[in-house]
Amino acid sequence: MGTERLDGKFALVTGGSRGIGRAIARRLAADGATVVLTYAQDAEAGRENVERIEKEGGRAIAIQAPLGTHGDAERLWAAYDEATGGARVDIIVNNAGIGRSADLASLTEEGFDEVFAVNVRAPFFIVQQALPRLNDGGRIVNISSGVARIAMPEILAYGATKGALDNFTMNLAVQLGARGITVNSVRPGIIDTDVNASWLRGNQEAWERSAALSALGRVGEPEDVADIVAFLASDDGRWVTGSVLDATGGSSL
Template sequence: MNRKIALITGTSRGLGKNAALHLVAQGIDIIGTYNSRADEAQALVAEIESLGGRAVMLQLDVARSDNFSAFGNEVAKVLQSYFDRERFDFLVNNAGIGLHANFVDTTVEQFDLLVNIHLKGPFFLTQTLLPLLNDGGRIVNISSGLARFSLPGHSAYAAMKGAMEVLTRYQAKELGARNIAVNILAPGAIETDFGDGAVRDNAAVNQMVTSNTALGRTGLPDDIGAAIAMLLSPGSQWINGQRIEASGGMFL
């Protein structure tokens, strides 16, 4: 039996890398993307292969939707040449950046960058890849706890994530005819290099998160990688069109 294949954007580091390793542990092979860190992407390929999985990393700037058609062609070629397949099974729209700016200080350029990466990118990349996604497949989009609670400096970023939550419901409704389930995972504050590593490296930020989280700690990459893997596991096949927050109970 062919192993299932997950395509994850932003796989060379952080939550994308962690999700890939959790999925490989479940017997799922990986097509990953990176923007500029080819060395880290190839190091992940070697790690996945050492675990008995298979992986290919492709360069993609999710802010450049004009390149998505060419990227789709590249994915099709990789599926045929490396995996001997025509389609993949799971899509995880993970790639993103953090940008801290108060509402009154946010520039048009900053806003447009966040739109291109966090909303326009996953909207049109998913559209491009749908012909290569198996019927009965699944899509996981990524939101943020900041779409539920408000912290100054994140208005534009959180607005994009709120839009992705609405988009997820529409995708679930419209793709149901192909038996494709679509959900969105909203991480809380996680110790990674995202947003210049503020949660991981700034003791005051770390303590603020810890003191406002029911489980009494900040999140770790494993918390999110495991949650993504859970949403793509057989036991989650009836979950569809849902926002699922993985924040340890932050700001309850």
């Protein structure tokens, strides 16, 4: 276990069974939080992360909560209440998302609607329905993306969702500031996760090209992002709100 600085806190991490979300769930649990992590379909991945957290001395619960359809936030919080006995929440990490989209010429209306439903609409209503159960002094962290500031026309709709999420962050920070709740965005760059495995791992050229984008000269790890989220979730981050933290390793500067 870690410093126990989040002892007694409840944290919700959407998409907490894989990739960046898995690392965030582990780090918040190591800091003492009871973590409720969501998964869409892969119950085994959710179970495995819970077991790993418990083996490391932490507390975690996995709940199924697919996003992208009307009523998804309501169903998520109903599952949360059932799993926790109606516990209030202190930390919300909106991490779940669709990671890519088509370029403008290939984009369909259905594809556009899907990526916005998961990446934008779901976080909006997850937070809306959390407001009565979110403790004063709480934390909201939205996982954005470096493509919100770096032009990548080949995934234009995805980038647009992350720009919308950053705007949501800014407005929420103003709305919730009176309650001592901080709201921030974290923008990862290229991270070595299962989502990126098909084009990144095992492709030396793609790996080297991705590493070269970063001022630090390497591809990011999920833990690089998780540690930033942990800072924002802790009392150390109490005076940071409405901010977008670049977690790209200085990519495309």
